[in-house]
Amino acid sequence: MTFVQLIDCKTSRFDEMNRLMDTWVEQTKGKRTASHSIIGKDRSDDSHFIEIVEFPSYEDAMRNSNLPETDRIFREMVALCDEMPTFTDLDIIRDEQLYKDTCRRFFETIATKGDLPPLDGFLTENYHDHDPSFEQDNIGMDAVRREIEMWRGGFDSTFTIDDQLAEGDRVCTRWTWNATHNGEFMGIPASNKQVTMTGTTIHRCREDGKIVEGWWQYDRLGLMGQLEALEM
The missing domain is CATH 3.10.450.50 (Nuclear Transport Factor 2; Chain: A,)
Structure with missing residues (x-):
């Protein structure tokens, strides 16, 4: 694992967001390049969530982003968010x-x-x-x-x-x-x-x-x- 993407979002509709993520995983089965992902909730703000997605490389992450299913799910995810989510790309320098x-x-x-x-x-x-x-x-x-x-x-x-x-x-x-x-x-x-x-x-x-x-x-x-x- 050499690359991580952080997805930071705020939503009051997390249950719907969770079901949407399950749909995306099912639709991209066999094509998704992410090796691992976890979602954390802010202890001081129940509407604040951060997803950490691991990829073997930046190139794998870009292939994942370019899947048509990813683009469609992203638009639906934005609609469920209280504000525009932010994305942070991180190259791993120590693991x-x-x-x-x-x-x-x-x-x-x-x-x-x-x-x-x-x-x-x-x-x-x-x-x-x-x-x-x-x-x-x-x-x-x-x-x-x-x-x-x-x-x-x-x-x-x-x-x-x-x-x-x-x-x-x-x-x-x-x-x-x-x-x-x-x-x-x-x-x-x-x-x-x-x-x-x-x-x-x-x-x-x-x-x-x-x-x-x-x-x-x-x-x-x-x-x-x-x-x-x-x-x-």
Whole structure:
């Protein structure tokens, strides 16, 4: 979600307005581009209402506005208002809930069964990955995908999100990874051992919710001990 429209109106005929909105939703089914909407009533003025409508982008909002059903409903809405409604268009510059959702879905996706799905819905093309277990950072979606495939080739795994905190453009996720070692990993042949590992990842997101950068900390030494791969 990157764009929000606020519709501010005053009406003493809200029940009729509500039915009109239901009619519009029904008539635009399958064509409407809004992803979510809520309506709030002013606690100090029973005739004052504000609708907040979310769209994936400004372009989606304009397509929604250009629907013939929208134009017809708008004219009927104005007739029900005590005065001309106002519209405020807002570009979203910070959405911590969106960032947390993106990071959560990223962890779910990289542990999914079967082929690894596309990552361009989560990561920017020039994503920068910091992992202390490797000498060099991974930069770019292709490099990150190769690293993820390396882990997926060695383990059948799941992530459990234990905690998640967001502040500004950063999301900190504390996770637990449970896996079966059913493939070769860094020269260690498959053992079918059940292993677990805990870690924390900090992601930096940009305005549209995609992840730009990531910093990983996890108990790799403990993992190698479980695989009996530590040299004395």
